Amino acid sequence: MRADKVIKGISQLASPIGAGPKHGSQMSELAITEQAAIAIADGRVVWAGREAAWQGEAHSTLDLGGRAVVPGLVDPHTHAIWAGSRLADFDARTSGVAYEDILARGGGIRSTIRATNTATTEELVALARPRIAALVASGATVIEVKSGYGFTPSEEIRMLEAIQALALATRARILPTLLIHVPPADREKRAPYLDQLRSELIPEVAHRGLATAVDIFVEREAWQADEAERVLQCALQHGLAIKMHAEQFHSVGGLETALRLGACSVDHLEASMPHQFALFSGSRTVATLLPGVSLHLGIACAPGRKLIDAGAAVAVGTDLNPGSSPLFSTASALGLAVRLNGLTMHEALVAGTANAAHALGLSDAGRIEAGLPADFAVLHGADWRELLYTMGANPVREVWIGGEKIHTSSLEEAL
Secondary structure, eight states: OEEEEEEEEEEEEEEESSSSOOOGGGGGOEEEEEEEEEEEETTEEEEEEEGGGOOSEEEEEEEEEEEEEEEOEEEOOBOOOOOSOOHHHHHHHHTTOOHHHHHHTTOSHHHHHHHHHHSOHHHHHHHHHHHHHHHHHTTEEEEEEEOOSOOSHHHHHHHHHHHHHHHHTOSSEEEEEEEEOOOOSSGGGHHHHHHHIIIIIHHHHHHHTOOSEEEEEBOTTSBOHHHHHHHHHHHHHTTOEEEEEESSSSOOSHHHHHHHHTOSEEEEOTTOOHHHHGGGTTOSOEEEEOHHHHHHHTOOOOOHHHHHHTTOOEEEOOOBBTTTBOOOOHHHHHHHHHHHSOOOHHHHHHHTTHHHHHHTTOSSSSOOOTTSBOOEEEESSSSTTHHHHOOSSOOEEEEEETTEEEEEOOGGGGO
16 A cells, blocks of 8 residues: 555544444544554545554655644534624623623624624635634634624625635635524514525525525524524525524424424534433434533533433534634533533544534544545644643644644744
8 A cells, every 4th residue: 555644653543433423322432543653645544553554655754753643623613704892792791781781782793793794705704714723723624614693695695705715715624504693673574584585595505505504593582493494494495404503591492393304413402401302312413512602601501411321412513703602722612511511531522523524414524534534633742632631722733634734833832
């Protein structure tokens, strides 16, 4: 066997075994190979295993000097395109001001909508690039990015066009999602707006290939489950995958609707109820946890431990956004899932790789195995668990995409 390059000197190579979704106890299963090597050709892994077992030839060899390697992380839930700031909101909230009062002052999500609609497409891309760079530096090689701050169909299209331009400006794989986020404040305008989404926005997005999926926010003060079903049915009819923000603050029937329709994922679940946990067992719908929200807002954490024990396939994302989760590290999201949601370290790595990939409809990401893109993260330390243990410093030294090193973070340079 011939390879373009061989990466050796890997103290531990930790990877899920086979494509997701991994349910329940399957989430504890990792292949951990010590003293490992990876052979790469044409941007893909052609062999991975114990270094002593490699018998092929390679054009070049790189020795990592005893560092751990994990698959490129997959961030299945971000809102990385936005303009404006929510610092004033955070200052007010931590001073005891209620969110309703923040909204009345002109803050909250509608301030982000105004700022995003005012910014040019070029400005939106420029603002998003360092956010994506931060996620990549934390080990992410696949990143989902949602629209949702446009509000009007024309602005949602423009947000998706900005995401399309962003994808061309980074080596990471960007998965664009059309998010149906905030309903009109005037309830009499809801039905006409829904009709416009179904007759104009979703068909145009599908026709132009601007998104791979449609997401909708179901909550007591947002969209209702029956409205969401009409939107998601339309998305399915146009060949788009579907997902849902559900059970964040209240349980209002969104989860059941999403599962019945075959959504790729149901995200948030902080307010999910015990009788709902087993609904995920055997389902190909992934339960995506977003612990940055619980940390930032001080709300209840999604019951990750109970979901896994009930047989769910669980993923973890940052939910990077200005209002509820200014979390710029995918690795940190996984560490928070261990600390706040009750996942084990093995489960967290699977949640941030194979299961997160499945939540995005991908079968070729989140693992290190022959035939897949050579996307992986090299850690500073020799133990793969450093990825989830470290706080306050970046545990990731190098990020590789398509067999090429695209990012290096050297702690020694800071000394």
